Amino acid sequence: MTVYKMPPVKALFVLAVAFLLLLFNGGSRFTIGLTLKPMADDLVWSRTTLSLTVTVFMVVSAVVLPVIGRLADRYNPKLILIFALLVSSASIALMGLIQTPFQAILLYGVIFALSNAGTSVAPIGVLISRWFPNRLGLANSIAISGMGVGQLVIILLLTAQLDVIGWRGAFILLAGLGFVLVVPLMFLGVPPTLQQQTDQGVSRGVDDSRGGVSTAVCTRVFWILIVIYAVCGGQDFFVATHVVAFASDQGLTSSMAGNLFAVMGLFGLFGVLATGFLTDRYGPVLPTLVCFAVRIVVFTLVMLMPTPTTIILFALCYGITFWITAPLTVVFVQQYFGRADLGVLSGIIIMTHQAAGGAGAYLGGAVYDAFGDYHHVFVWMVVLSVVAFWFTWQLRRKETIEAL
Structure with missing residues (x-):
């Protein structure tokens, strides 16, 4: 039986393009966190209104993810990525022209959400799994580190220019980057087909079909x-949407708060790359346990002592955990359910992450408008971190029992 061998140059090019796409994906998703306060002030909107826009974005992108995953399982992801990137860039550009909440919800919450899902971890994770079947953990972590770099580079760039170009100019500048990225996408090679990957799996004695989605x-x-993933999503998008505003409320300048958010991306880069090495060596459960253990500590710290110093420490430590679970989605699915339905099952799990993220973003805005601070949200974040740690430990116990 013929084993498909990937030319190294083509594989590295695919990895580089995936990195750049997720760089744009991460930067564009989290720009709303940077612009939350200036948009609310300029448009005279409440934070709940803008948080609702983020919630709609999260729910819409979540609902469509299994469909995107199914398409990625069945067809060449290149076409999905090109179309999604064009629509995503156009909708972000139009965000610079909005005047009403309805326009924000339509452009960002619906159109951008649908297209952003098309350049998300779900289709790119499937793409990476076809080109790097033997080093999936590390390759996926390198690609997803683009989201951390995007958060760092794009947010730093926009923070530096925000006082000059305003929040409207920030969206238009970001859209220009998206249109530029269409060019390398045009040269993306055709990945191995699903059947070729199945042949590889059979040659190594791997069962790629374990009963299908229904099983x-x-x-x-x-x-x-x-x-x-629901807990992780709720926490991630609460933090991403509100950490800049929270830091500003506690006395940090707007530029310092924006730069802190950007540096979270740098620390996230370290975290996700370490996750890749740990996953290929020890499996996905260990880095997930580390993720929620760190979150228990830092949420408790900022809940009890919300000072500028602890907020900086919180942001940097949380940043390390920010992208840990992202590359693990396809690893978990492949380990427990095989490769045949990798896209759709990963899409369902990421859908849950996104939907819960929408709830977390909205909850932060609603609690702030009701109580004037985020204390009650931080209490719940501590509780949810403990819950997620316990459930992850159940997976660890399952692996230990199966190994005996």
Whole structure:
């Protein structure tokens, strides 16, 4: 049986393009966190209104992710990525012209959400799995580190220019970057087909079909993953949407708060790359346990002592955990359910992450408008971190029992 061998140059080019796409994806998603306060002040909107826009974005992008995953399983992801990037860039550009909440919800919450899902971890994770089947953890971590770099570079760039170009100019500048990235996408090679990957798996004695989607969603492991990713998503997008505003409320200048958010991306880069090495050596459970252990500590710290110093420490430590679970999605799915339905199952799990993220973003705005601070949200974040740690430990116990 013929084993497909990938030319190294083509594989590295695919990895580089995936990195750049997720750089744009991460930077464009989190720009709303940087612009939250100036938009609210300029348009005279409440933070709840803008948080609702983020919530709609998260829910819409979440609902469409399994569909995107299914398309990526069945067709060449290149076409999906090009179309999605063009629509994403156009909708971001139009965000610079909005005047009403309806326009923000339509452009950012719906159109940008649909297209952003097309350049997200789900289709790119499938793409990476086809080109790097033997080093999936590390390759996926390198690609997803682009989201951390995007958060660092794009947010730093926009923070430096925000006082000059304003929040409207920030969206238009970001859209220009998206249109430029279409060029390398045009030269993306055709990945191995699903059948070729299945042949590889069979040659190594790997079962790539373990009962399909209907069987997977009836397992205990699947629902444990759903809980873990729901908690992670709620926390991530609460922090991403509100940390700049929270830091400003506690006395940090707007530029310092924006730069702090950007540096979170740098620390996230370290975290996600370390995750790749740990995953290929020890599996995905260990880095997930580390992720929630760190979050228990830092959420408790900022809940009890919300000072500028602890906020900086919180942001940097949380940043390390920010991208840890992202590259692990396809690793968890492949490990427990095989490769045949990798895209759709990963899409369902990421859908949960996104939907819960929308709830977390909205909850932050609603609690702030009701109480004038974020204290009650931080209490819940500590509780949820403990819950997620416990569920992750159940996966660890399952692996230990199976190894005996």
